Amino acid sequence: MASKSSSGSIPPPPRACTYHVFLSFRGEDARGRFTSHLYDALNRKGITTYRDDNNLRKGNVISDELLKAIEESMFAIIVLSPNYASSTWCLDELCKILDCKNKLGLQMVTVFYGVEPSVVRHQIGTFQKAFKKHKKRHDREKVQRWREALKQVADYSGWTSKNQ
Template identity: 70%
Template sequence: MASASSSIIPPPQPPRSSSYSYHVFLSFRGPDTGNRFTNHLYSALDRKGIRTYKDDKKLRIGDVISDELEKAIEESMFAIIVFSPDFATSSWCLDEVCKIIECKNKLGLQMVEVFYGVEPCDVRHQIGTFREAFQKHERKGFHESEKIQRWRDALKQVTAHSGWTSKNHPNL
C-alpha cells in the first residue's frame, strides 16, 4: 500500500502560504471505506510522515463539525477525495467537496480523486447510486435547488480532473 499511496499524490506545487496544518485532507464516506481502504491509505501516509486530516481521528468531542472540517480543508496542501457508492448519501461529504473546490479555486489546494467501487462517470453524471442519493436528498427536504445544484456542480468540477480508480487495482 505504501507504494500505491506515493503514486496517487502529485508533486507539490509552490506553497500558497508558509505553513500548513496538514499535508493532506481525506474526504471519504466512513461506512463505505473508513475501515478498509481509507484506513490503509491514512496509515501509509502516516508512515511516510505525511500529516493527514482524517475526521474520525482529528475531531474532538464538542467540536462544531462543519467549522472544524472547513478549517482543516483550508489548512491542507492536498485533498484526497475517496468516492464510493454511498458517498453522495452524506450531505457532509457533498459539502466537503464544495469546500475543496472553493479552496482549489481560491487558495490553490491540489486534489486527487479516488473512485472506489464507482466509475468516474457515475460521479460526473450523478447516475446509479449517486442519482439515488440525490433523489433521497430532494425527498428529505433539501429542496433548496441552489444547494443541490452546488453539489452537482462541485462533483462535475472534481471529475473533470483525472483520478485513480480501484477498478484498475482489484486487490484494494
Template identity: 70%
Template sequence: MASTSYSTSMIPPQRLYTYHVFLSFKGEDTRTGFTSHLYAALNRNGITTYIDDNNLRKGDLISYELLRAIEESVFAVIVLSPNYTSYTWCLDELCKILHCNNDLPQHIVTVFYDVDPSDVRHQKGTFQYAFRKYQHRFGEESENVKRWRHALTQVAAYSGWHTKNQ
C-alpha cells in the same frame, strides 16, 4: 537607471499549512479498509494527514473544525465511493475542497473507489438515488442540490485512481 521598488503588499503572504493531506471519504464505505490503510501509509511516510476521527477534539464544532482542516491542507484526497453522496456533509466538504482548489494553492487527488467516474459525473446509480432524495427533501430547484451536482461533475473530471474490479 530607473529604480524599482516593491511594496510588501505586492508579495502574496506565505500560507501556513497544518496538514499535508485532508482525507474526504464516506466512513461506512471505506473507513476500516481503504481509507485506514491510506492514512496509515501516509503517516508512515511522514505525511501529516487529517482524518475526521483522529483529529477532532472533544467539544469542537465538527463543521468548523473540518472546514478549517480543509483550508489548512496542501492536498485533498477525495475517496468517491458508492455512498459518498448519501451524507450531505460529504457534499459540503467536496464543495469546500473545490473552493479551496480555486482560491488557494491546494491540490486535489481523486480516488474512484468501487464507482465508475461516469456515474459520478452524470450522477447515475447510487448518486442518482441520493439526489432524488435531496430533490424531494429540499426541492427541485434547491441551490444546495445544484451546487452539489456541479461539484460532483467538476471532481469527476479530475484524473484519478480507479479501484473498481481491482
C-alpha cells in the same frame, strides 16, 4: 523599492498549513478498508493527514473544525465511493475543497473507490438515488452546487480502484 514582476500579478502569500493532506471519504464505504490503509501509509511516510474520525456526529451542518482543516491543508484526497453522495457532509466537504482549490491553491486528487467516474459524472445509480432524497430535503441551489461539484471532480484525472 521592490519592483513588480513583469506579469504584474503578485502570487498569493504563503498560507499556514497544519496538514499535508485532508482525506474526504464516506465512512461506511471506505473507513475500515481503503482509507485506513491510505491514512496509515501516509503517516508512515511522515505526511500529516487529517481524517475525520468522529463518525458519531449527526446533523446536516458541516463542522467548523472540518472547514478549518480543509483550509489548512496543502492537498486533498477525495475518495469517491458508491454512497459518497448520500452524505451531505461529504458533499459540503467537496464544495469547500473545490473552493479552496480555486482561492487558496489547494491541490487535489480523486480516487474512484468501487465506483466508475462516469457514474459520478452523470450521477446515476446510487448517486441518482441520493439526489432524489436531497431534492426533497434541501433547497434547489444547494443541490445544484453539489451536483456541479461532483461533475467537476469526476472530470479531473484520478485513480480508479477497480475494487482492489
